[in-house]
Amino acid sequence: MAILVTGASAGFGKAICKAFINAGYQVIGAARRLDKLTDLQQELGEKFYPLQMDVADPDKINTALSTLPAHLQKIELLVNNAGLALGLEAAHKANFNDWLTMINTNIIGLTYLTRQILPQMVEADQGHIINLGSIAGTYPYPGGNVYGATKAFVEQFSLNLRADLAGTKIRVTNVEPGLCGGTEFSNVRFKGDDAKAAGVYQGVKSIQPEDIANTILWIYQQPPHVNINRIEIMPVAQTFSPLAVSRDEVKG
Template sequence: MKIALVTGATAGFGLAICKTLISAGYKVIGTGRRAERLSALQAELGEHFLPLAFDVSNLQQTEQALNNRPNEWKNVDLLVNNAGLALGLEPAHQAELSDWYQMIDTNIKGLVSVTRLILPEMVARNSGHIINLGSIAGNYPYPGGNVYGGTKAFIKQFSLNLRADLAGTAIRVSNVEPGLCGGTEFSNVRFKGDDEKAAKLYENVQYVSPEDIANIVLWLNQQPPHVNINRIEVMPTAQTFSPLAVNRELVIK
């Protein structure tokens, strides 16, 4: 039975990924900051789910939790680096610096910390798969995306560079890059609890769901061991690419 480690398991993508993997016969270690949600999830999913409550942006907590797993949960076959967030949509000169730091601490430092702690185990066994949750924000700029997009661009390049470092091993690395996804807390967090503002983003749109992303994660891991999907970009059919904007009234003297 494969063991998966899923960060950010208490809501959205992470929650759906945990449920999908367990339904497919995996054992899952789910991490998150909200211990009460993890406990409820354990009660729902049973003995094949191990909750670990810690904040990936806190290195001491992360090391303590991951280095003290029970022996029967030591051999992680699949690491899903899902924990992450966006804060604010203001232009760069108006953004809160604390928001920028929090996105960097979680989306970049948290992801690389978990990866660095788990990867040596995979290398020692010459087996494993790391799936990172990126975003189309790391591929295409948009107003207000500034640091959030920068963190996701980092994840894309980090994933590719991991592949380069792991040349000659059987370890796979994939980056999943979603577009507009609903049914998560993503926009509610970005707009700092303004649920009405968040809901408007998804009005009259058949968006990608957490279950869609979970199915993609499962599919990636269930490909034959000699097949590595480097990147997979997914949007709802309703979303596509905007034309490059030109401001015809701007005069620079």
């Protein structure tokens, strides 16, 4: 039995792998960048198994899963962490290829991998799926368009999985972080503009990958009869904005 974490080479995924291995679990870390996974294996030791996988490509998911050794083929926890945001332009200015990349990774990849792992959990009547959503799936913001829509999908997919799995002992959770630093998220969103990415977190004590990893470990370690349906996490510095109102100019 093993734990499979996607997007394991950096950010949330890397922190999640560390937290679970430090707690004594066997972890499969999946990501596109094999060199990063190899470095992580050197750091974490024999309880970490590197698995090269591109979740945006179903064929590569199949290939990766087929290479797992026999003792790691039964997945007791799937953490669907791999995902990304690209761009912050308004919808009429956005790059459609960026939209496709987000949809293929955040939706197609997540659902396809889940569909491959879920039957074995149902057969064993045991397992847990933890999806990484976002507060962007609940609270719209300018430029969030398709990214926010993909995370709204992840939330509803998670809740609907619970409905489908009624009567089983399989748990499903959607974890919804707010502003979180210490990851590549904004660097990827702004396509390598590190200064612009750093500005997102300037002067803010944001949550960190370790906070998310510790939360996921806590969720998983709850008694088997306890399911955390969804959990929203923001830094204290972040809260809710008033709804925007556009006003016509008053001519006096």
